[in-house]
Amino acid sequence: MKVEEFDYNLPERLIAQKPLPERDESRLMVLNPQENTIEENIFNNLKEYLEPGDMIIMNNSRVIPARLYGAKVPTGTEIELLLLNELSEGRWEVLVRPGRRAKKGVKINFEDVLEAEVVEYTDFGGRIVEFSWDQENYDFEEVLNKLGEMPLPPYIHEKLDDPERYQTVYSQKRGSAAAPTAGLHFTDRLLEELQEYGIILDYITLHVGLGTFRPVKSEEIEDHEMHEEYAEISADTAEKIKEVKAKGNKVVAVGTTVTRTLESAAQDSQLSEYKGWTDIFIYPGYQFKVIDSLITNFHLPKSTLLMLVSALAGKEFILKAYKRAVEEEFRFFSLGDAMLILNRKED
Known part of the structure; x- marks a missing residue:
């Protein structure tokens, strides 16, 4: 069909x-x-x-506030992540934009609060990343609430009040x-x-x-x-x-x-x-x-x-x-x- x-x-x-x-x-x-x-x-x-x-x-x-905006280390180039599936604590399946900037081993910094390292590629063109943060004082949900944005679909051009x-x-x-x-x-x-x-x-x-x-x-x-x-x-x-x-x-x-x-x-x-x-x-x-x-x-x-x-x-x-x-x-x-x-x- x-x-x-x-x-x-x-x-x-x-x-x-x-x-x-x-x-x-x-x-x-x-x-x-x-x-x-x-x-x-x-x-x-x-x-x-x-x-x-x-x-x-x-x-x-x-x-979840699944959209994160970060900077490639050390160049500062902007990179966007969309969290898809949590595989284990701190390990996520994500979409990356632009994907060409997220090769294996690349690290991405998010306001000096969170860091992600690209560790694997996925079959559908995404990435597996591992996050690191101050786990003694914050859990991942708290960090995500601070840094993440609600991932509205691309055809919605206005932010929700x-x-x-x-x-x-x-x-x-x-x-x-x-x-x-x-x-x-x-x-x-x-x-x-x-x-x-x-x-x-x-x-x-x-x-x-x-x-x-x-x-x-x-x-x-x-x-x-x-x-x-x-x-x-x-x-x-x-x-x-x-x-x-x-x-x-x-x-x-x-x-x-x-x-x-x-x-x-x-x-x-x-x-x-x-x-x-x-x-x-x-x-x-x-x-x-x-x-x-x-x-x-x-x-x-x-x-x-x-x-x-x-x-x-x-x-x-x-x-x-x-x-x-x-x-x-x-x-x-x-x-x-x-x-x-x-x-x-x-x-």
């Missing part, structure tokens, strides 16, 4: 640069692939499409290089309302890294390799999901990261506890084992995320919905509006 098949035209003015004043007042496009219908609503009316006993599963990963708007209200476990943005639409008030209505809420963890936003450079999507990201689903959550499905209720994933985690945990056709790395790549032809419905944002053209939602709802139907979203001037990407895919497409 050609990557070009997942392209669409998007006016730059529709790329959201700032979040709305209220998280849950974003627009919601509702797709029902089985009935071939598209309708529009507001996100805080989400429960209109759910039944008591349905289960919403969210990603509780928290974004409140960095917490790039975190979900339920974020807990630090480790992501980007927000699981489908969850940005939820408020504490809406979550409470859903629970009172009888919706079961639960959480998994996937620390968002390169696998989520790495561009597809191959012509055929089958040739693309996802980068590994760390994911967890507890045994208790797995059991709750099985109970919900046994009763005939829906499992609603909030975002592609939740989808990939749940589907990774069910690769042996039996959903179970999962702790480990996943590089699952979901595209049309994939047979879903866990999720029934999906809450997501509008994704970049030719991205693995667009391919995943196309697997769930059908490529032609998704592209039809995106065309309508452009015509109706929905807000796109991380800080934009939401989409609810109600029922996965049945073959």
